[in-house]
Amino acid sequence: MNTYSLQGQVALVTGADSGIGKGVAIEMAKAGASVVINHVDAHEVAQQTVDEIKAAGGEAYAIHADVSSEEEVQNMFAEMFSKYGTVDILVNNAGLQRDSKFVDMTLEQWQTVIGINLTGQFLCAREAAREFIRRGVVPGRSKAAGKIICMSSVHEVIPWGGHVNYATSKGGVMMLMKSMAQELAPHKIRVMSIGPGAIETHINQAAWSSKAALDKLLTLIPYGRPGVTEDIGKLAVWLASDDADYITGTTIFMDGGMTLYPGFADNG
Numbered sequence: 001m002n003t004y005s006l007q008g009q010v011a012l013v014t015g016a017d018s019g020i021g022k023g024v025a026i027e028m029a030k031a032g033a034s035v036v037i038n039h040v041d042a043h044e045v046a047q048q049t050v051d052e053i054k055a056a057g058g059e060a061y062a063i064h065a066d067v068s069s070e071e072e073v074q075n076m077f078a079e080m081f082s083k084y085g086t087v088d089i090l091v092n093n094a095g096l097q098r099d100s101k102f103v104d105m106t107l108e109q110w111q112t113v114i115g116i117n118l119t120g121q122f123l124c125a126r127e128a129a130r131e132f133i134r135r136g137v138v139p140g141r142s143k144a145a146g147k148i149i150c151m152s153s154v155h156e157v158i159p160w161g162g163h164v165n166y167a168t169s170k171g172g173v174m175m176l177m178k179s180m181a182q183e184l185a186p187h188k189i190r191v192m193s194i195g196p197g198a199i200e201t202h203i204n205q206a207a208w209s210s211k212a213a214l215d216k217l218l219t220l221i222p223y224g225r226p227g228v229t230e231d232i233g234k235l236a237v238w239l240a241s242d243d244a245d246y247i248t249g250t251t252i253f254m255d256g257g258m259t260l261y262p263g264f265a266d267n268g
């Protein structure tokens, strides 16, 4: 793979101040993209990611926006256009969990997760697609007019009790991604998802930070280790690059085999 395959391109990564988003932002910057670090928490934290990227010779800029707010998303795109002129890659990464037993789940827990994980992806993708269509393919920069990478999860296919809001949001992301891909392909826009399994971040810290929890988690991962954010970052770079120019409308699972129904290895 060409390490600098995103040279000259602008990438917006939502929720890029921590976790998988930060890993994706760092790898995209290494590949030569100018990266917008979207964040909703403290500016100082996002600025640290910007500083890290710049210290390594990359280019990045932090913009605050709640992706579930249409107005904030539109303001973020306007600020990105005044800073970098356009956008070539959107990584729809911002997401969260608000876990609860189904019967105890509040409407607020439901709406927060759907609002950020699903509506947020819609709002950002719509703005990106509008710009990709307006601008079209730029010869010499990328074969596509634009690329949208949706951060999904193994839970777009694996049901997840105790997390019904989250699994529903990711099932929704799957059809959002596929339907957008179908509609936008004639405009030379590629749309695809990454379906991470258990990647070590703060979102699932309880599942890997103690030995007992990790042993239990590993029964779900045939490959025998949790993922790290660099795994996902490198995949995102490849998917956005012209090496993956014929990929659209599909989810690439990166999960150490979590979607292989490991419980069936010695049962059934």
Ligand code: BGC
Binding pocket: 097, 152, 153, 154, 155, 196, 197, 198, 199, 203, 204, 207
């Ligand atoms: C969730 C994590 C979980 C993983 C595997 C992810 O989408 O956010 O909390 O560990 O799926 O179950």
